[in-house]
Each structure stands twice: as C-alpha cells, then as structure tokens.
Amino acid sequence: MARSMHVRRPATLASLAAELGVSRTTVSNAYNRPDQLSPELRRRVLDTARRLGYPGPDPVARSLRTRKAGAVGLLLTENLSYAFRDPAAIGFLEGLALACEDAGTGLLLVPANPEREDVASVHRAGVDGFVVYSVPDDDPHLAAVLERPVPTVVCDQPDLGTVDRVGIDDRGAMYELAKHLISLGHRRVGVVCMRLARDRNDGFVTAERQHAAHFHVQRNRLSGLAEAFSEAGVDWSQVPVVERFDHNMASGASGAAQVLDKDPQITALICTSDVLALGAMTEAARRGLRVPHDLSVTGFDGIREAEAAALTTVRQPVLEKGRAAGKLLLDSSERTRPRSVNLATELIIGKTSAAPRGGAEERWFGP
Amino acid sequence: MARSMHVRRPATLASLAAELGVSRTTVSNAYNRPDQLSPELRRRVLDTARRLGYPGPDPVARSLRTRKAGAVGLLLTENLSYAFRDPAAIGFLEGLALACEDAGTGLLLVPANPEREDVASVHRAGVDGFVVYSVPDDDPHLAAVLERPVPTVVCDQPDLGTVDRVGIDDRGAMYELAKHLISLGHRRVGVVCMRLARDRNDGFVTAERQHAAHFHVQRNRLSGLAEAFSEAGVDWSQVPVVERFDHNMASGASGAAQVLDKDPQITALICTSDVLALGAMTEAARRGLRVPHDLSVTGFDGIREAEAAALTTVRQPVLEKGRAAGKLLLDSSERTRPRSVNLATELIIGKTSAAPRGGAEERWFGP
DNA sequence: AATTGGTTCTGAACCGTTACGGTCACTTCA
DNA sequence: TGAAGTGACCGTAACGGTTCAGAACCAATT
Structure with missing residues (x-):
C-alpha cells in the first residue's frame, strides 16, 4: 500500500502526514521547529520522509506562506551576461554578493533585455527586494520594479525620493x-x-x-x-x-x-x-x-x-557601492524616509x- | 468605500475582482490571456488595478500554481562573492548567464558558505533546476541539491550517472x-x-x-x-x-x-x-x-x-562550459538518460x- | 425551431505550506 | 483536592494565484 503508485505524485507534507497518521502541522514542525514535538516522533517523521522520497517542504509554497523569498533581485539593464564582462559591474556585484552572503540571502540576476520592452521578468521574480544598478531613468524595467511592493535601492540613479539610493558625486x-x-x-x-x-x-x-x-x-x-x-x-x-x-x-x-x-x-x-x-x-x-x-x-x-x-x-569604491546597496536593502530596520548614501571618490x-x-x-x- | 482602509492590505487578485464585480478568473485572464475577455473589460480591470495599486499577480503564488520559478540556481561552494573574484569562475558565469538570458530565465546565486554545514539555503531556493559548479564531491550542499526533485547539471564533477554533466578531460x-x-x-x-x-x-x-x-x-x-x-x-x-x-x-x-x-x-x-x-x-x-x-x-x-x-x-573554454551547462539544464526535451559533455582543451x-x-x-x- | 459555433465570463478545485489558537493528558504545587 | 502549569500535538484558515470544465448569451446556419 505504502509503496503503490510509486512516484506517481511526489510526496507532500500532507501525504507524509497521512502516511504517518499525524497532522500536517506536526510534519511541518519536524522540519522547522524541532522543539515542538518529541524527538522520537520527529525521527519517525524524518525517516518516513526519506523512505517516501519527500525532499522537505517545498520552497515556493513556503515562500508564499511566510512571505519571504530569501533572495534579492538585481536589475541591471544590459544583457545579463554584461554583469560579468564589465570590470566595474563585477566589482559592484562582488560587493553586493558579500552583503548577501552575510545575510544568508540569495542573489537573483533578473534578465532584462534592453532591446525588448519585456517587463515580465521583473514581474516573475520572486524576491524580497530589488537592487537596481545603473539603468536609464526612463527604463520600463525600473518602472516595473518601483511598482512592486518590495523595498528597493537604486544605484547610480537620480534620487527618486521614494526609495533608498547609493551612489557617488x-x-x-x-x-x-x-x-x-x-x-x-x-x-x-x-x-x-x-x-x-x-x-x-x-x-x-x-x-x-x-x-x-x-x-x-x-x-x-x-x-x-x-x-x-x-x-x-x-x-x-x-x-x-x-x-x-x-x-x-x-x-x-x-x-x-x-x-x-x-x-x-x-x-x-x-x-x-x-x-x-x-x-x-x-x-x-x-x-x-x-x-x-x-x-x-x-x-x-x-x-x-x-x-x-x-x-x-x-x-x-565599486565594491563598497555594491555592499552598501545590499546592506541598505537587507537592513530591515523600520525607517520612515528613504536614505541616500554618497560614497567618497578619489x-x-x-x-x-x-x-x-x-x-x-x-x-x-x-x- | 473604494479607497477606505487605504493600504491596509495590499490589493490582491481577489480584492480586485470583488471591487470590479467580476470573477478572479477574469482578472487573472486580463493579465495572462488577453484574448479571453473583451478589450473593454480588460481595460477596466487594468485601470482599476492601477487605481488600487495592485502590482499584478504575485510571482510566488503564481510559481506555486504553475510549478515554474523562472530561475535556475547556481551552487558553487565558496563564499558567494568568490564567483566574482576568480577569473575562471567569472567566465563560467558569463556563459551561464548567456544561456539564461537566451531562455529569459533568471539566475539565482545560492549562498553556500563552505564553513557552515548549513544546507537550508539550498532548500529555500525556489528554482527550476540547479547548476553545480566545482564543489567537492562530498559537499553536503551538493547532496541537498541532488535530493531536490529538479533537473541538475554538474560541472567539473565526476560523472554521477544520475544527472547531466559538463566538463573537460x-x-x-x-x-x-x-x-x-x-x-x-x-x-x-x-x-x-x-x-x-x-x-x-x-x-x-x-x-x-x-x-x-x-x-x-x-x-x-x-x-x-x-x-x-x-x-x-x-x-x-x-x-x-x-x-x-x-x-x-x-x-x-x-x-x-x-x-x-x-x-x-x-x-x-x-x-x-x-x-x-x-x-x-x-x-x-x-x-x-x-x-x-x-x-x-x-x-x-x-x-x-x-x-x-x-x-x-x-x-x-570556460565561457562555453557555462553556456553548455545552461543549455543542458534549460533544454527541456525529454531524455531518458543523463548526458555527459566533454569540451575540448588546447x-x-x-x-x-x-x-x-x-x-x-x-x-x-x-x- | 432546433442546432451549431463562438465569445465572454464564472465556480470550484487545486498548488503545498505555515500561522494561529486551540485541546488534551499529565505533572506540580499549595 | 483543586488550581495552575507544561509538553505534545492538532484543525482551520489563510497565502495569492491558475486552470479547466462549463454556463450564459448571441448570431448565424440548417
């Protein structure tokens, strides 16, 4: 019975719970809150999960529920690969990556082909915030980002007054x-x-x-x-x-x-x-x-x-610029007005x- | 009435539908399938959306339903920023980015601190597939990736026999x-x-x-x-x-x-x-x-x-390696056995x- | 008058989780 | 002996969409 239908449908939290005769909550807790259930039960849950090939809670479903994607999006209007060709862009990315790894956050490079006015990629990005790096101020992708209800920090852009900014003079x-x-x-x-x-x-x-x-x-x-x-x-x-x-x-x-x-x-x-x-x-x-x-x-x-x-x-300081942008975005302290950071040049x-x-x-x- | 409660809760598909007196399906169609409703109604939907500050369908919820994240994950076991410091890694990334932009897919850099055995970042990543680049064969992050029910291609790794591979001799x-x-x-x-x-x-x-x-x-x-x-x-x-x-x-x-x-x-x-x-x-x-x-x-x-x-x-050919990895991953043609690609060196x-x-x-x- | 076809819209099911507020049995303490 | 506390677990209600099989309507055809 347990192994029938083999891999018809991949196991879910619910199917695991059914198999075990416990509630979905309990299975969820086995993964996320070990202190909420007895060690024996937890072990039993995890064992059955392995047996059924359950890979653990689905990240997307979890994101939907918790309203956290665990990633920040980077928009730079160039073909995506440009980020890895331009030395200054690389430095900026390194700094941003530094800030991300400190926070344990992923970094999603959003494809934004400047040729096509295709803004869908911005709409499709499951992120907790955006960093926008050096795009034209009339870029539709930028507009799309600003419409998204997530924190944003712009780099090398005019001060929009509505979102955080980092740049130089x-x-x-x-x-x-x-x-x-x-x-x-x-x-x-x-x-x-x-x-x-x-x-x-x-x-x-x-x-x-x-x-x-x-x-x-x-x-x-x-x-x-x-x-x-x-x-x-x-x-x-x-x-x-x-x-x-x-x-x-x-x-x-x-x-x-x-x-x-x-x-x-x-x-x-x-x-x-x-x-x-x-x-x-x-x-x-x-x-x-x-x-x-x-x-x-x-x-x-x-x-x-x-x-x-x-x-x-x-x-x-390109690296610092990236890092500052990341920090600004990931620093979730409540603030009333957007901040604007200017870094020193030499x-x-x-x-x-x-x-x-x-x-x-x-x-x-x-x- | 319409504007009361201001921005208490951000608007959703459902609230928009209620406001308009139409079904959620119709609102959804207004965004995804313009041919399924009359132009006037569509315009009315979009206008009200703008008025209510509705930013369009939530990407995470959409991903959950469609089972498409629109992004591929990149795992390279180093501090994330290493990817932007090492010339070969940069080249690989550029190639991978090239493949991604061709497919209109995002590229998620998954943080995988080699110090900590924290695999949560892999579990949290909402992606349609993984590229694993030059990690030790006993890396727990790699193991975590392989447990995820998504296509994977490994680079500069031994042939695992279960997933696609690209490398050199x-x-x-x-x-x-x-x-x-x-x-x-x-x-x-x-x-x-x-x-x-x-x-x-x-x-x-x-x-x-x-x-x-x-x-x-x-x-x-x-x-x-x-x-x-x-x-x-x-x-x-x-x-x-x-x-x-x-x-x-x-x-x-x-x-x-x-x-x-x-x-x-x-x-x-x-x-x-x-x-x-x-x-x-x-x-x-x-x-x-x-x-x-x-x-x-x-x-x-x-x-x-x-x-x-x-x-x-x-x-x-580091760039080609990245591109090949991306192509392999994004080429969704049904295949029975994992492929293994060896690129030429000089x-x-x-x-x-x-x-x-x-x-x-x-x-x-x-x- | 009944059938056909097309357009436009709807209802309900489903995606897989987690948050919240319990219940229940079993101590512990005065 | 009763009140209060504690640990372990559960039920329900979201989270915000997409999808698909129809329903309703209208015009054109048989």
Missing part, C-alpha cells in the same frame, strides 16, 4: 578631474562617453542630448566637465563629445578616433570610464601619439587595469596626464 | 602538458595545486591525499601529471606537491616558495591553475630566478592575464617553459 568628481587638466594648461579637449540613452547613437552629441541624457551617471559627469571648462573660459558647446553605445575598449578606440579626426589639435581626451580610456590609449598608440606627451588621456572608475596602466582617473593622478605640448607658451602669452 | 589535458615538459627535458619538478578537500591543508600533500582528493578537477590534474612523469621514469612519490586552500596569486607565490625551499633543484613548477602560476612567477622573480631560463612555470585555464603573461598553460605553449639549464647535457649522458 559623479558631477563633483569629474569637476575635480577637469580642474586638474585645466591647471595643467589644457583648454582644447575632447570627450568620449558611454551611452546617454536607450537609443543607439554612435557619434557626436549635441548639447541638448547631453542635458537630456537618461543615464544619471553620464549626464552628471558631462555636466561636471562642462561646468569646469566653462569656468575656465572654454566654450563647452565647441568641445567635441562622442558617444558610444557599447561599453568596451573597441568603443573607446573608435570614439577616440572620431574625436581626433574632428579636431586633431586637442591636447586631452577625457573618457567617462576607464574601459573607454584604455581603448583610447590604444588608438593614440596606433596614431603614434605619445601619452601623455602628445595627448593626455583620463578615465573614470579606478579599475585594476587602469591602475596597471597608470591611468589618470577617478577611483570610485582623484588619481597617473602618468597619462601632463601639460600639453606648448601649454607653457600658451600660458606665457595668455591673460 | 582534466587528466588528459594535464597529461599532455606534462609530456610537453618531459620532452623539454624536465625530470625534477614541483607542483602547486588548489585545495583538495574541504579541510584546510596549506602544505605538502601525501600520495594518499592526492588520490582521495574530493575536488574532481584537482584530483584528475594531479593524476595526469603522475601518470606522465611515472611513464618518464620519475618516481612521483618523491615529487613535492604543495596544496593551498585559498585560490589567489598570494597562494601561488607562497606555494612556489614552499616547493622551492624544499627542493631548490627543480627545473619546472607546475601549477594547477593560472592564478597560482601567476603568483608563482612573482615568487620566482623575487628569488631572482629567470623564467623560463632558470625555472619553467606552467598554469591551467587560459585566463586573459595568463595570455598577457605568455604563460604556458592549458586553455579550457595546450598553449607560451614563453614560460623551456628546456632546463643543463637539460641538454643530462640527455646526452642519459640512457
């Missing part, structure tokens, strides 16, 4: 970097930046597009640059700014090429990420331009590869920035 | 690498390997421990070495093999130091991973040993950094291996 950091270049004597510069919106635009960027950029991070870095150079008397609208949709070294190289073709006279090339900057360096080398003698190149992020290349850049003066050729003369004859 | 690849060194004339060698079991043993490894190693990958690589060198007339039991629990460059350096202290006469240092090999190179440099003139160093994996260092190594002869000093003479006078 992109604008201020880039302003400082610009000041550094300006103090070296650079007045004629070019920029290569990451994508500014969901639509692909591999080319020059109008002032309007800069202002309307949907990627908070890029918008603020550009605005920091614009402010510093404007203060230094440079007409920002004349500065060539080139955008690249894909974020890799090849983009950095081709972006640099486009800027240098447009204005071969520039003395510094400012990239809004280290990856782009490293790509730009290869293009400079290809053209026989010596860095920093003929051309200064700067990045942003402070990834390991940049350090190895002695790149002038802004170091941001300007790293490497060996890829120096005074421009003839920069001294310019200053001698200048005002 | 570690033994054969290492045998080939050893043959390369032997043909160069190396007879006196040392080995630095990764952890062989769950217990920490930072030191020399007995023959017995080599055989009993619980990490399939390491066991096979060592056994490939032992076979090749034994065939070449080397008494393997006299070869110093040093183990390191932590997998990073520092371990490679200290492991190399330990081997070289034990036998300064060795002409080649074989490491079972590129990361260890790169660490060994720094130690060689520290001692003033020129690679490969004074000492040959080899690795395993074929990570980018190894390529940059022109390391002699075995390249394995011996890369770099600039870190050469004939030993005096190697030629040895052969002149040899048999």
Whole structure:
C-alpha cells in the first residue's frame, strides 16, 4: 500500500502526514521547529520522509506562506551576461554578493533585455527586494520594479525620493578631474562617453542630448566637465563629445578616433570610464601619439587595469557601492524616509596626464 | 468605500475582482490571456488595478500554481562573492548567464558558505533546476541539491550517472602538458595545486591525499601529471606537491616558495591553475630566478592575464562550459538518460617553459 | 425551431505550506 | 483536592494565484 503508485505524485507534507497518521502541522514542525514535538516522533517523521522520497517542504509554497523569498533581485539593464564582462559591474556585484552572503540571502540576476520592452521578468521574480544598478531613468524595467511592493535601492540613479539610493558625486568628481587638466594648461579637449540613452547613437552629441541624457551617471559627469571648462573660459558647446553605445575598449578606440579626426589639435581626451580610456590609449598608440606627451588621456572608475596602466582617473569604491546597496536593502530596520548614501571618490593622478605640448607658451602669452 | 482602509492590505487578485464585480478568473485572464475577455473589460480591470495599486499577480503564488520559478540556481561552494573574484569562475558565469538570458530565465546565486554545514539555503531556493559548479564531491550542499526533485547539471564533477554533466578531460589535458615538459627535458619538478578537500591543508600533500582528493578537477590534474612523469621514469612519490586552500596569486607565490625551499633543484613548477602560476612567477622573480631560463612555470585555464603573461598553460573554454551547462539544464526535451559533455582543451605553449639549464647535457649522458 | 459555433465570463478545485489558537493528558504545587 | 502549569500535538484558515470544465448569451446556419 505504502509503496503503490510509486512516484506517481511526489510526496507532500500532507501525504507524509497521512502516511504517518499525524497532522500536517506536526510534519511541518519536524522540519522547522524541532522543539515542538518529541524527538522520537520527529525521527519517525524524518525517516518516513526519506523512505517516501519527500525532499522537505517545498520552497515556493513556503515562500508564499511566510512571505519571504530569501533572495534579492538585481536589475541591471544590459544583457545579463554584461554583469560579468564589465570590470566595474563585477566589482559592484562582488560587493553586493558579500552583503548577501552575510545575510544568508540569495542573489537573483533578473534578465532584462534592453532591446525588448519585456517587463515580465521583473514581474516573475520572486524576491524580497530589488537592487537596481545603473539603468536609464526612463527604463520600463525600473518602472516595473518601483511598482512592486518590495523595498528597493537604486544605484547610480537620480534620487527618486521614494526609495533608498547609493551612489557617488559623479558631477563633483569629474569637476575635480577637469580642474586638474585645466591647471595643467589644457583648454582644447575632447570627450568620449558611454551611452546617454536607450537609443543607439554612435557619434557626436549635441548639447541638448547631453542635458537630456537618461543615464544619471553620464549626464552628471558631462555636466561636471562642462561646468569646469566653462569656468575656465572654454566654450563647452565647441568641445567635441562622442558617444558610444557599447561599453568596451573597441568603443573607446573608435570614439577616440572620431574625436581626433574632428579636431586633431586637442591636447586631452577625457573618457567617462576607464574601459573607454584604455581603448583610447590604444588608438593614440596606433596614431603614434605619445601619452601623455602628445595627448593626455583620463578615465573614470579606478579599475585594476587602469591602475596597471597608470591611468589618470577617478577611483570610485565599486565594491563598497555594491555592499552598501545590499546592506541598505537587507537592513530591515523600520525607517520612515528613504536614505541616500554618497560614497567618497578619489582623484588619481597617473602618468597619462601632463601639460600639453606648448601649454607653457600658451600660458606665457595668455591673460 | 473604494479607497477606505487605504493600504491596509495590499490589493490582491481577489480584492480586485470583488471591487470590479467580476470573477478572479477574469482578472487573472486580463493579465495572462488577453484574448479571453473583451478589450473593454480588460481595460477596466487594468485601470482599476492601477487605481488600487495592485502590482499584478504575485510571482510566488503564481510559481506555486504553475510549478515554474523562472530561475535556475547556481551552487558553487565558496563564499558567494568568490564567483566574482576568480577569473575562471567569472567566465563560467558569463556563459551561464548567456544561456539564461537566451531562455529569459533568471539566475539565482545560492549562498553556500563552505564553513557552515548549513544546507537550508539550498532548500529555500525556489528554482527550476540547479547548476553545480566545482564543489567537492562530498559537499553536503551538493547532496541537498541532488535530493531536490529538479533537473541538475554538474560541472567539473565526476560523472554521477544520475544527472547531466559538463566538463573537460582534466587528466588528459594535464597529461599532455606534462609530456610537453618531459620532452623539454624536465625530470625534477614541483607542483602547486588548489585545495583538495574541504579541510584546510596549506602544505605538502601525501600520495594518499592526492588520490582521495574530493575536488574532481584537482584530483584528475594531479593524476595526469603522475601518470606522465611515472611513464618518464620519475618516481612521483618523491615529487613535492604543495596544496593551498585559498585560490589567489598570494597562494601561488607562497606555494612556489614552499616547493622551492624544499627542493631548490627543480627545473619546472607546475601549477594547477593560472592564478597560482601567476603568483608563482612573482615568487620566482623575487628569488631572482629567470623564467623560463632558470625555472619553467606552467598554469591551467587560459585566463586573459595568463595570455598577457605568455604563460604556458592549458586553455579550457570556460565561457562555453557555462553556456553548455545552461543549455543542458534549460533544454527541456525529454531524455531518458543523463548526458555527459566533454569540451575540448588546447595546450598553449607560451614563453614560460623551456628546456632546463643543463637539460641538454643530462640527455646526452642519459640512457 | 432546433442546432451549431463562438465569445465572454464564472465556480470550484487545486498548488503545498505555515500561522494561529486551540485541546488534551499529565505533572506540580499549595 | 483543586488550581495552575507544561509538553505534545492538532484543525482551520489563510497565502495569492491558475486552470479547466462549463454556463450564459448571441448570431448565424440548417
């Protein structure tokens, strides 16, 4: 009798209880609250479970009842695998994973293909909260996350006022970097930046597009640059700014090429990420331009590869950012208002920035 | 009336249905099967949903009913964050993520702290299947996964016969690498390997421990070495093999130091991973040993950094491995027996291996 | 007038658990 | 001897959906 129907239906708490002649509660307690029943009975329950091939309480059913999924979702609008290609993203993930393992929580990578407007993956994710990392502010996936009744923390996003946020002062950091270049004597510069919106635009960027950029991070870095150079008397609208949709070294190289073709006279090339900057360096080398003698190149992020290349850049604590995001999300203390955390950055003066050729003369004859 | 009790309880399918005076089925259909009801009614449902702040069907409840979680679990027994520190692991994850995004599936990183024997995280994971990546064969988390009634694919594990498997021929690849060194004339060698079991043993490894190693990958690589060198007339039991629990460059350096202290006469240092090999190179440099003139160093994996260092190594397709694992898991075609996939590897002869000093003479006078 | 077919919507069963508030028999203590 | 306490277990009611076999209705066909 007991073994008939073999594996027709997998055993459940109820079938186990029936087999044993006890209540479902008791079986449940055998797994979750050993102190609620006698050791003998518990042993009997567990033994029969093994015999019947009962794998223990179903996690989904338990989640439904307890209203805890034991996982946090990570939304980053890129193909999922991008998370493992981009150095900064990897660092962020490591920090987030650190926070998760401390809390014994799982980390669910939510697929959010930026091409399709398919928000179903967000709706389908059984999680206790979301971390949103660097998506455009008009991303439908972000909107879908915000509609879900779970705590959320956004990273590298504008302060929404309704959810926790962690980020850095992109604008201020880039302003400082610009000041550094300006103090070296650079007045004629070019920029290569990451994508500014969901639509692909591999080319020059109008002032309007800069202002309307949907990627908070890029918008603020550009605005920091614009402010510093404007203060230094440079007409920002004349500065060539080139955008690249894909974020890799090849983009950095081709972006640099486009800027240098447009204005071969520039003395510094400012990239809004280290990856782009490293790509730009290869293009400079290809053209026989010596860095920093003929051309200064700067990045942003402070990834390991940049350090190895002695790149002038802004170091941001990507790992800490991830960890802070996780902590914010997992710290369930009751709070009335959303919190906003800004992490410190550090300007790293490497060996890829120096005074421009003839920069001294310019200053001698200048005002 | 409609807005009383404000957000006392978040709206549910049922409350929405009640508000609208329709059945729950209809509301459900409004979300999942638009063709099952009139456009007007559907619009009315969706509008009221928005007005009541109903975020759409609860994913957990849906999962319970449909028996689909929309996610696969990844178990790798290390602190979760390790996945983002180890280059090979990152590559594997990228491949797995690729397969997941193709299928529109989420990827749940299951926390499995190797210190604690806490298997609860495996039980709590609401997933449609598991990928198990390079855990010791006696790992309790692995056992817990195998008890779960979901499809599983193991990576870099022995063939369990009951679940799908993907891996490489570690033994054969290492045998080939050893043959390369032997043909160069190396007879006196040392080995630095990764952890062989769950217990920490930072030191020399007995023959017995080599055989009993619980990490399939390491066991096979060592056994490939032992076979090749034994065939070449080397008494393997006299070869110093040093183990390191932590997998990073520092371990490679200290492991190399330990081997070289034990036998300064060795002409080649074989490491079972590129990361260890790169660490060994720094130690060689520290001692003033020129690679490969004074000492040959080899690795395993074929990570980018190894390529940059022109390391002699075995390249394995880590990304493809991850992708293959994902495909195997997500390919739901009915199959009778578990599949086993072996991916090809490639011996890369770099600039870190050469004939030993005096190697030629040895052969002149040899048999 | 009866049949057919199609669309739109409903009722009830089911998914597998856990939370909550008991009951009941058996001490323990004054 | 009665009141209070304790340990072990149980019944019921959710948790929030999906599914499937119809019911009700209407128009078109036979």
